[in-house]
Amino acid sequence: MRQVLATIAVAFTLSLASSVSAQSLTVGFSQIGSESGWRAAETTVTKQEAEKRGITLKFADAQQKQENQIKAVRGFIAQGVDAILIAPVVATGWDAVLKEAKEEKIPVILLDRQIDAPDSLYLTAVTSDQVHEGKVAGDWLVKDVGAKDCKVVELQGTTGSSPAINRKKGFEEAIASHANIKIVRSQTGDFTRTKGKEVMESFIKAEGGGKGICAVYAHNDDMAVGAIQAIKEAGLKPGTDIKVVSIDAVPDIFKAMAAGEANATVELTPNMAGPAFEILATYLKDKKEPKKWVQTESKLYTAKDDPMKVYEAKKGLGY
Amino acid sequence: MQTTLISGAITRKLRRLAPQLAALFAILALITAISPGFLSVTVQNGRLYGSLIDVLVRAAPVALLTIGMTLVIATRGIDLSIGAVIAICGAVAASLVADGYPLVAVLVAVTAVGLVCGLWNAVLVAFLDIQPIIATLILMVAGRGIAQLITEGVILTFNNDDFAVIGSGALGGIPVPVLLWLAAGLLVGLLVRRTALGFLIEATGINRRAAMLAGVQARFLLIFVYAVSGVMAALAGLIITADIRGADANNAGLWLELDAILAVVIGGTSLNGGRFSITASLIGALIIQSINTGILVSGFPPEFNLIIKASIIIVVLTLQSPALGFIAGFFRPPGAGQPIGTASGEHRAADKAGTTRTDRTATSLSTGERAS
Numbered sequence: 054m055r056q057v058l059a060t061i062a063v064a065f066t067l068s069l070a071s072s073v074s075a076q077s078l079t080v081g082f083s084q085i086g087s088e089s090g091w092r093a094a095e096t097t098v099t100k101q102e103a104e105k106r107g108i109t110l111k112f113a114d115a116q117q118k119q120e121n122q123i124k125a126v127r128g129f130i131a132q133g134v135d136a137i138l139i140a141p142v143v144a145t146g147w148d149a150v151l152k153e154a155k156e157e158k159i160p161v162i163l164l165d166r167q168i169d170a171p172d173s174l175y176l177t178a179v180t181s182d183q184v185h186e187g188k189v190a191g192d193w194l195v196k197d198v199g200a201k202d203c204k205v206v207e208l209q210g211t212t213g214s215s216p217a218i219n220r221k222k223g224f225e226e227a228i229a230s231h232a233n234i235k236i237v238r239s240q241t242g243d244f245t246r247t248k249g250k251e252v253m254e255s256f257i258k259a260e261g262g263g264k265g266i267c268a269v270y271a272h273n274d275d276m277a278v279g280a281i282q283a284i285k286e287a288g289l290k291p292g293t294d295i296k297v298v299s300i301d302a303v304p305d306i307f308k309a310m311a312a313g314e315a316n317a318t319v320e321l322t323p324n325m326a327g328p329a330f331e332i333l334a335t336y337l338k339d340k341k342e343p344k345k346w347v348q349t350e351s352k353l354y355t356a357k358d359d360p361m362k363v364y365e366a367k368k369g370l371g372y
Numbered sequence: 373m374q375t376t377l378i379s380g381a382i383t384r385k386l387r388r389l390a391p392q393l394a395a396l397f398a399i400l401a402l403i404t405a406i407s408p409g410f411l412s413v414t415v416q417n418g419r420l421y422g423s424l425i426d427v428l429v430r431a432a433p434v435a436l437l438t439i440g441m442t443l444v445i446a447t448r449g450i451d452l453s454i455g456a457v458i459a460i461c462g463a464v465a466a467s468l469v470a471d472g473y474p475l476v477a478v479l480v481a482v483t484a485v486g487l488v489c490g491l492w493n494a495v496l497v498a499f500l501d502i503q504p505i506i507a508t509l510i511l512m513v514a515g516r517g518i519a520q521l522i523t524e525g526v527i528l529t530f531n532n533d534d535f536a537v538i539g540s541g542a543l544g545g546i547p548v549p550v551l552l553w554l555a556a557g558l559l560v561g562l563l564v565r566r567t568a569l570g571f572l573i574e575a576t577g578i579n580r581r582a583a584m585l586a587g588v589q590a591r592f593l594l595i596f597v598y599a600v601s602g603v604m605a606a607l608a609g610l611i612i613t614a615d616i617r618g619a620d621a622n623n624a625g626l627w628l629e630l631d632a633i634l635a636v637v638i639g640g641t642s643l644n645g646g647r648f649s650i651t652a653s654l655i656g657a658l659i660i661q662s663i664n665t666g667i668l669v670s671g672f673p674p675e676f677n678l679i680i681k682a683s684i685i686i687v688v689l690t691l692q693s694p695a696l697g698f699i700a701g702f703f704r705p706p707g708a709g710q711p712i713g714t715a716s717g718e719h720r721a722a723d724k725a726g727t728t729r730t731d732r733t734a735t736s737l738s739t740g741e742r743a744s
Contacts, residue, residue: 090527240677246616246618258409259669
């Protein structure tokens, strides 16, 4: 509770400080689209963060198409905005339009994803570290089980996708030096609830009715929600009989956490714009180049963090 | 006389289903060899429990879709929209349940939405004469957008135990989804086989113009099959939504239309229309789900999932291929498998060489064999 208050207080002072320094900036934001709840939340938070700082935000939804994003960025350049935020849909093909922005001396900040272009073409990239997310989840489990033996089943994201690869890698790094924790089964649940439930059902059956499973690690919360239902239907108690740890921190997992059915989740914050605006304000004031990569915090939430309150706060963000 | 007729009908049915049944049992045996305990079924919390039951439950959406798809394909059509119809119906169901409407009202409304979607396809195909693959592609593309509009882009969740029964409840120990697809299969099967509907659908599929000239109301039949397909998609949507207690407009029913088409093809119904078997298609759906569940319990890394699935399916389809039957014919000793009567012999020859299937039905049409 005190921690939450402190965070709010810090955020408040920061926003006060920056709203003084940023005098009615105009920033263009080229968003990928609204393919997921998280993406929608990112859009909402970006708009909120801009409003908080008195920044005029010009928003463009690219509907998953790079040509729309490039068009939007050119539009922003033509309008003479003070800065441009891009959540790039793909990694390649940005050089030309970024050069145009650079010629007009408009700083560009990448949100949420990196690109394959010389880093002199943009000011900085604000992203999460997916390997670190997996590691935070793994560290929680290591601490929670202590010296006890623990068989873990893993619900992977879509096979071959970078969050699936990185979140697996991070988790494995965290448990590598702890011989008592082992991943016994790992399958893809395609990041969806339906598949998460189906895969968990078969894991429970394959592991002798689920008695041997100590924890499930899901690469996203949606699969964890599906797994929780599968655990319940097998006559076990999620959160107690089988611990549930996942990544993303979408509102629904906090409801499960409040009911004692989920144990921990690692936040992929939708607030990439907040740090971006801070960097921008400092840069415009001091003209000093910031670091080329700014990592957002991968905050761990457990039942101690008043899940219902977090749920209420996140509910309206468009997840 | 009566009994010999019935037993004759059963033998003929079994012979028709033999390749599918053989494939299903072979796959189940293979999975059991890899992970023993796959076949064990117990009773837990008053309901059947086990991997085999999982196969039956998880097969429900595709099995339901397959029933409609078989009829559509029999008319030489195809319905690509059913995955999107699932998303629409799921979204409608979740929003109505979340708003507190009574269960019966939700079921009626969702079925009606599925019916409307089916009728939309039917109008495009039957009256505007748009090719089915394009006509249904329209709703396939637009449908997810419509579903997104209904859910407002979020996963719409609800907390309603009555509705959840459709996805994860049990009646007399048997999971509700299983009962649903068995009942739907039985109902539609009886409807088309105990009346002339199935026969007329086959006629339409073989040659729509000839059928119309012979007095078959082809338009009505097309409307019927696409409507059935839409309603089956609605039922599948109800199951999927009730199962996860939420409507995921992005992912619900994604690519299931392709699984349904595959199940129909595994079931031996030709994409060229004509002769069809709903039972065989349902076994096809079970084959697909057995592979899916088998991969999950086997413990292979997920990178192999699609390769394993594809390899098994190509084996199943190769074994059924008409060309293989033709080659096998050369190795059969003369006299072996001689038919009892010439008529059934002709049937069997037609069964083996799938290419003549449509001709066979055409002949029986002209001679009025079935009509008598």
